[in-house]
Amino acid sequence: MIDQRLFKLTEKKNLIKLVLVRLFSLALSIIMWWQIAGKLANYLAGEPVNLLPLILTLIAVIILKALSNKWSERLTYRASADLRLKLRHQVMTKAFRLGKSQEQLPQATLAQLSVDGIEQLEIYYARFLPQLFYCVLASLLIFATLVQFAVFPAIILLICMPLIPVVIMSVMKIAKKILDKYWTRYTDLGAKFHENLSGLATLKAYHQDEARQKNAKDSAEQFRKITMRLLSMQLNSITVMDIISYSGAALGIGLALISYQNGQISIMGVLMFVLLGAEFFIPMRQLGSLFHVAMNGISACKKLFDYLALPEQIYGEKDMNHVSEIQFKHVDFGYTDYALALKDVSLEFKKGHFTAIVGQSGSGKSTLVQLMLHRFQDYQGQIVWDQLELQELSHKSLTNLSTLVDNKGYIYPMSIRDNLLLGNKTASETELWRVLSEVQLIDFVKGRPYQLDEILNENGSDLSGGQRQRLLLARALLKKSDVYIFDEITSGVDLASEEIILDCLKQLAQKKIIIFISHRLYNVLSADQIYVFENGRIVEAGTPEELQAQTGYFNNYFAEEVEVFSGGQ
């Protein structure tokens, strides 16, 4: 019932403190009931009753209980905040590390797990679990108090008490399957909803929206059914727990009354059984009411930890501050067993060089850079960063040394400044304006009412294609890494932006390793070195002049491109 992986993630300290504070509060209640029962017993026996000590005790108990409740709330908050932050951080790190691998979850499922899943897990961890431990200890404390008055009724109460956790555990066993289905249907529905919303314009354009709507309706209906099954099972289990709680309290009190009738227990003892009988089962009842939310939390917990346990890239331990050369030596790589995406690739990227990779769609250009950045690892041959094998390089060094800019880069719905600062959070105002000037966006930003503080639309939908790419480039320039990889960043942008971007890259190439992937051969005519890819192989390599002098792939493609751009004349 308790996933040990949770405790490896967070400190138990807060939970232990929480249980102790609650026990302290219960001990205060016992003292209060003891006093009340004592005074009542005196009164019933016709003895004089001095109310002052009782009133003073009540005031002290109320104050201390209020303080301990506040403390307990604070501890609950701390435990839950700690868990939520750590888990969300881990999920995000995992999502980043898994990247586009086959195991990666759909975006919507990932969002549901890291929002709803973690919220429900928080209730399980910070409320249900401390309550469970508290229940066991509270029952023992109350038993230890009541057993002093009458052994048999106290033992009966103690025997009834574990019935509730037993019910909880057996319901959990039955519920496991339903819960698994519940979460699967829930995330499926979320993923479908997200998918349909993202592709709504396409669905409408091809008149597929009605069919999709029906499909989504079926999923929603399945989710409704499983939710109803889950709810009815939870309600039934709460009813069973209520019956046990109230019958247990009634049994204990009844037995105490019988013992009183038989003269085996004092009036004070009976009063203590009546007052503490309810107290005995209240924690159990609270446990039951947290139970149904906690059950979802347990299911979410399993899904979250299964996600976190997915195999990911293994990085090396060695750090590197600078790199001036990257070499591929006879590298083979395939996404599947039956086809190689890269075949016997040997090449080098050097500092101070603008290296272009060209080739038709599907020829392996992006795969090459993904391998270079260690996004996949099952390759044959060697990839060497200076003298270091890629497998030995630490993840931190790899991310510090390299920047990949492609046309999928994201612009957040926040200010231009904040979007730029993602590249380097310590960049000064002057640096921000400098990079904006390099990508020639300075006039555009100055023309905006709030300039750097202008809030952009989600993914830069209020920017033109060229402005968007130049902003992504400005952000990348701020990072100041040694290696820059530009994957099709000029595709679909206007000619003016294309020229600005290329000028920037040429400047950058004086001091950095620049790898530029492009379909457009015109863009690579000023490169220092070009590699032409075809079906995963390098079919030509050389300077633009050398390649243009040959009658090979490059020249043929280039001739075709010139023809297309000149309108086929």
Ligand SMILES: Nc1ncnc2c1ncn2[C@@H]1O[C@H](COP(=O)(O)OP(=O)(O)OP(=O)(O)O)[C@@H](O)[C@H]1O
């Ligand atoms: N994640 C993947 N899983 C399986 N196969 C893949 C994956 N990514 C790419 N491929 C396959 O690997 C081959 C090379 O793809 P890659 O994306 O490297 O080509 P590319 O030259 O960059 O193409 P483009 O210019 O269209 O982006 C293609 O046959 C492609 O279908």
